[in-house]
Amino acid sequence: MATCILLTQLAHAAPETDETPPAEPERRVVDRIRAACPEVEWAGSRAVLGPYDRLDVFRASDGGTAIEGATIVRRLGHARAEVWGATEWLRSKELARDALGAPGG
Template sequence: MQTFILLTRLSPEALKSPSSMEDFEKRAVRHIEQECPDVTWLQSYALLGPYDYLDIFTAPDMNAALKVSAIIRTFGRAHSEVWGATDWSGFKAILHSLPSQ
């Protein structure tokens, strides 16, 4: 499984009240569970700054991650970005596999 980072910013029109953020999350999670059964959510964070949420999930491939992003975008009038990620020990293994100069 590959790890992905999902950054989401909801549009002001999507938020009618503070509780609407939780409603958005519940609806989106249900939809993702139905449409993307191979996706596993690892962590979710509320953010200060230009994005409202940061989610970390695993998916079998990029197509599954893109499907998650499309669901989020259509569900809550949101802007989202999906980034591929590797944990630090995995990244160091890649570095060690490179030829020395």
Template sequence: MATFIMLTRLIQGTKAPPKSTDKVRQHLAEQIGQNCPDVEWRSSFAVLGPYDFLDIFTAPGIDAAMRVATTVRASGYAHTEIWGASELHPIDAAVRTSDPLAE
């Protein structure tokens, strides 16, 4: 399973803003569970900055990650950005083996 990070920004659109983010999150969790049963949610955070939420999940590949983003966008309340992520250990090892100055 690959790890993905999804950044979500709430948008003002043609829909009235949600009265409860809890209800929106619950609805989206149900929709993602139905549309993407092979996705496993790891963590969710509210964040400061240009995005409102950061979610970490695992999925079998990019197609499943795209289904998650599409499901969130289809709500009409959010813009999403998906990033692939990797543990640092394999990256550190690759850098060490390609660094001519490494001892």
């Protein structure tokens, strides 16, 4: 399973209002992802500051499954979304060492 990061920028109400987006679209997105991508394992979600509103970490069997989930978020959630592949830091160092032919340790 590949670890993926999903960054989502939600469609917001006009800045001059105090309206918040309704919860119903989020439920619809979650239900659709579960139905379309049952093998996806969600590892966590966070609200974030900056150009994105939400960061989700999940594991998918392949890149196609990750793209399918992100497409559902974009279409049903009316959101901008990016999916990034992610590797644990220590594992990335091992991979870099192996790619360069450097001795371990």
